[in-house]
Amino acid sequence: MSVVTDPARPAVVEAPGKPPARRRGSFGFNTVSPREKVVRYLLLAFVLLITIGPFLWQLSTSLKGSGEDIYTRIPRLLPSQPTFSHYKEVTDTIPVLDYARNSLVVAVLVVGGNVIGASLAGFAISRLQFRGRRIVLGLFLATLVLPGEVTIISQYVTVREFGLANTLVGVALPGMIGALNVLLMYNAFRALPLEVDQAAIVDGANAWQRFVYVALPSVRGTISVIAIFAFIGAWDDFLWPLIVLTDPNKYTLTVGLQYLSGTFSNNPRLIAAGTMIAFIPIVIVFATLQRFFFKGVEEGAVKG
Amino acid sequence: MRYHRWFTPWVLVIPALAWLLVFNLWPSINTVILSFTNARPIGGGYFVGLKNFETLLHDEQLRWALLNSVIYMVVCLPFLTVLPLLLAVLVEKKLPGITFFRTAFYTPVVASAVVVALIWQWILDDRGLVNGMAEKLGFISGPLPFLSDQWLLLLSAISLTIWKGLGYYMIIYLAALGNVGRELHEAAAVDGAGPLRRFVHITIPGVRGTMILISILISVSALRVFSELFILSGGKGGPGGRDNSVVMLIQQYSQGFEGNLGYASALSIVLFFVTVVPMLVLARLNRRGAEA
Numbered sequence: 001m002s003v004v005t006d007p008a009r010p011a012v013v014e015a016p017g018k019p020p021a022r023r024r025g026s027f028g029f030n031t032v033s034p035r036e037k038v039v040r041y042l043l044l045a046f047v048l049l050i051t052i053g054p055f056l057w058q059l060s061t062s063l064k065g066s067g068e069d070i071y072t073r074i075p076r077l078l079p080s081q082p083t084f085s086h087y088k089e090v091t092d093t094i095p096v097l098d099y100a101r102n103s104l105v106v107a108v109l110v111v112g113g114n115v116i117g118a119s120l121a122g123f124a125i126s127r128l129q130f131r132g133r134r135i136v137l138g139l140f141l142a143t144l145v146l147p148g149e150v151t152i153i154s155q156y157v158t159v160r161e162f163g164l165a166n167t168l169v170g171v172a173l174p175g176m177i178g179a180l181n182v183l184l185m186y187n188a189f190r191a192l193p194l195e196v197d198q199a200a201i202v203d204g205a206n207a208w209q210r211f212v213y214v215a216l217p218s219v220r221g222t223i224s225v226i227a228i229f230a231f232i233g234a235w236d237d238f239l240w241p242l243i244v245l246t247d248p249n250k251y252t253l254t255v256g257l258q259y260l261s262g263t264f265s266n267n268p269r270l271i272a273a274g275t276m277i278a279f280i281p282i283v284i285v286f287a288t289l290q291r292f293f294f295k296g297v298e299e300g301a302v303k304g
Numbered sequence: 305m306r307y308h309r310w311f312t313p314w315v316l317v318i319p320a321l322a323w324l325l326v327f328n329l330w331p332s333i334n335t336v337i338l339s340f341t342n343a344r345p346i347g348g349g350y351f352v353g354l355k356n357f358e359t360l361l362h363d364e365q366l367r368w369a370l371l372n373s374v375i376y377m378v379v380c381l382p383f384l385t386v387l388p389l390l391l392a393v394l395v396e397k398k399l400p401g402i403t404f405f406r407t408a409f410y411t412p413v414v415a416s417a418v419v420v421a422l423i424w425q426w427i428l429d430d431r432g433l434v435n436g437m438a439e440k441l442g443f444i445s446g447p448l449p450f451l452s453d454q455w456l457l458l459l460s461a462i463s464l465t466i467w468k469g470l471g472y473y474m475i476i477y478l479a480a481l482g483n484v485g486r487e488l489h490e491a492a493a494v495d496g497a498g499p500l501r502r503f504v505h506i507t508i509p510g511v512r513g514t515m516i517l518i519s520i521l522i523s524v525s526a527l528r529v530f531s532e533l534f535i536l537s538g539g540k541g542g543p544g545g546r547d548n549s550v551v552m553l554i555q556q557y558s559q560g561f562e563g564n565l566g567y568a569s570a571l572s573i574v575l576f577f578v579t580v581v582p583m584l585v586l587a588r589l590n591r592r593g594a595e596a
Binding site: 032037040041043044047048050051052054055057058061071075116117118120121123124125128129130133136139140143145146147149150151152153154155156157158160173174176177179182201206207208211232235236237238239242243246253254257258261262265268271272274275278279282283286287290294297 | 310313314319320326330331334343345391407408409416417418419422423427429433436471528534539555558579580583
């Protein structure tokens with residue numbers, strides 16, 4: 001490590017256990033001054049209020065009793081007559097749980113397709129020599145400049161030709177192997193040292209064995225990021241299922257919610273309950289997997 | 305020297321390649337073909353020449369949609385390039401509980417645009433949180449029509465997009481900050497540079513490439529906006545359909561007996577050219593910056 005120091009002002013060497021003397025206004029790198037800590041936590045709390053506040057407000061609205069005034073000028077976060085009755089009413093009137101199941105079916109298909117399809121292709125392009133490799137890679141790269149919305153109409157035409165219009169498979173199918181995911185896997189596999197492959201070849205491993213036993217275990221971080229993003233993307237997608245699905249029984253949660261908000265536009269408590277039914281599962285999924293997600297970020301799996 | 309049979313790589317690549325051809329490349333070509341037809345959502349349709357493109361020129365709704373898209377992009381760009389960087393600097397230092405804050409700041413990204421738009425619809429309602437508090441504090445005498453006025457509705461959707469995007473770009477910046485040499489910061493601190501000067505002279509140049517990438521992402525996604533405007537306007541595109549985006553128009557033409565996939569495809573081609581412009585401009589900017 002090379003640290004350029006001004007001879008007139010030698011670098012402060014921090015003695016363990018003893019807080020180093022520091023000029024006012026600057027902050028250290030291994031320790032944080034108490035004042036800076038307070039400022040940082042205050043700012044963190046402020047941003048937390050902005051990012052999480054609306055969700056808490058919605059949760060609170062969904063739990064407020066029908067007799068409670070939700071329009072008061074002085075907002076109350078804690079419901080005075082907490083009740084789950086709006087959740088029951090929403091699920092009784094509209095098949096929200098069926099919508100949730102439909103969303104889950106689509107999400108599982110998309111996650112499975114991407115994890116398998118993208119790792120197979122990413123491995124082949126990065127670790128195996130073959131004629132046409134560069135062209136294949138170029139094709140995957142070329143599609144990145146094309147926003148999905150541009151081709152959404154002709155994608156619908158393709159899905160309709162397959163006889164899959166108004167089906168859940170039709171919703172899941174086009175997104176089952178994303179070009180971006182193939183490139184992410186390509187990047188992850190490429191980062192592995194070639195010597196590992198060569199050692200495996202010397203030991204007599206064939207391509208498939210090198211893929212399963214050597215390469216795959218080293219890219220778990222990237223695979224989990226792809227899986228998390230594929231799940232979130234499929235669960236949250238709105239435009240595509242809105243175009244493909246016409247039968248209300250087959251709606252996914254997002255399309256169903258939009259339908260619900262039209263039906264209950266005069267009762268915000270019910271809409272709030274519906275949004276929470278769509279929101280809470282995805283938050284749980286993300287909160288349990290965030291460890292892998294942030295690890296994947298550090299490995300460089302997220303580059304936009 | 306190869307250590308596998310010639311067909312092995314192809315067996316592995318074929319599923320992904322098939323998807324790419326069927327669901328990306330063919331639809332791109334087919335969009336152009338369809339734009340010269342009057343194909344219907346249920347099927348059928350025939351060649352109509354340049355008729356769809358002539359209609360485009362006189363489509364008043366498209367003019368509004370393009371104007372809205374440009375406003376969307378111009379407002380989103382400064383906020384979403386700067387604020388997430390500040391957030392990333394804030395959560396970069398590993399204080400106790402920082403993982404909780406990072407996860408919490410990312411929550412709006414994880415939630416569906418439909419969910420957050422419904423939440424904001426309630427907050428911005430005539431009798432919702434924002435109007436209620438503003439009236440209580442005496443800022444306004446009557447509710448502001450956030451969801452029914454043409455410009456306020458657009459502004460509400462823009463704020464929603466900015467709010468939802470903060471965490472997403474924060475994470476990208478966070479990954480980039482990890483690559484900015486710590487030695488530089490230490491050296492500058494030793495030389496007496498305060499936090500602000502180090503931010504301007506070390507952090508910003510260090511994440512310059514990421515900043516340009518993020519600007520491209522922001523511009524393209526602002527031009528592609530759909531869910532926020534659709535939900536906040538109740539699917540109607542605001543008063544007189546003046547709060548539509550290009551994607552909303554595409555969606556409207558994709559359905560029903562009035563639907564026209566040919567015209568929707570022509571609109572898609574407009575969308576393509578609109579999104580290519582900021583990519584080219586910023587890519588050029590990037591190259592010039594790299595040479596300097």
